[in-house]
Amino acid sequence: MAVFTPVTLDDLSQWIKQFPLGKALALKGIASGIENSNFFLTTERGEYVLTIFENLSFEQLPFYVQLMRHLAERGIPVPAPVANDAGELVVALHGKPAAIVSKLDGSSQMDPQPVHCAEVGTILAKMHLAGRDFPLQQPNLRGLDWWVETVPKVLPFLDAETAALLQSELAFQREFAAGPTYAELERGPVHADLFRNNVMFVGERLSGCFDFYFAGWDTWLFDLAVTVNDWCIDLDTGRLDEARVVALTRAYHAVRQFTAADHAAWLPMLRAAALRFWLSRLYDYHRPREAEMLTPHDPTHFERVLRERIARGAPNLTA
Incomplete structure (x- = not known):
């Protein structure tokens, strides 16, 4: 959510007339994130988020x-896309795809406690179940195929020991993904990026989840592992906080019970989730794109x- 494509209020003066939002009154770039150009947009009808997809x-x-519309219609607190007069949810702005969605209430919880993790576990399981009848399918674009393609691009920047770890873990994940346990995992649409800064709270109540632009079709357990690897760790060491892990996974299990395959695959999926974000941060750090307000994330965190x-290893699921 850096700004790669600058936008001004003058740019929006005619463009926004196709939406039932009235005049654009204020526009502010959002600095966090590194994939799309995002802006807080205030109009005569309220507050929204404008995204230009890079x-x-x-x-x-x-x-x-x-997917966001589908989940919102089923009671999941996610941003609701706004259609233009022609019923389109994605329209061109400066020659690039753009969308406007509702702005969520609350603020991110960057120092989560077990009570917050339990809220996240509950909503993630509800999100997975709500997506079972979603009719569209699209692979996780940052999944295994992307890992295989991207590892060779970052290896020249790494020392021998770090490169060996990256190659070894990729080999482990390719072997695991080809095995019977992985094939048994339940799957469907996943968020794939449900970090602390993509969830809003009002007090201890989760008020919304956003930034679905890494979503795709993948295993539900991978989505849970991505979430645990952010919400339930000590940021300085990467170590899991067992109380937070238990709170999140038990809350998830109360909505969508874990299978035998889930239990068997839990540690490999935690490793897969760590690899995915280590690799993407390595790529963004060593092969950056220019953008206003862009600060690449530290890749050594997920290493x-x-x-x-x-x-x-990791605590057992619902221990």
């Missing part, structure tokens, strides 16, 4: 915006997380 195409975007998962 990598996703017009053909890919229906999956994301329709530490991966090393921790390999060395120490």
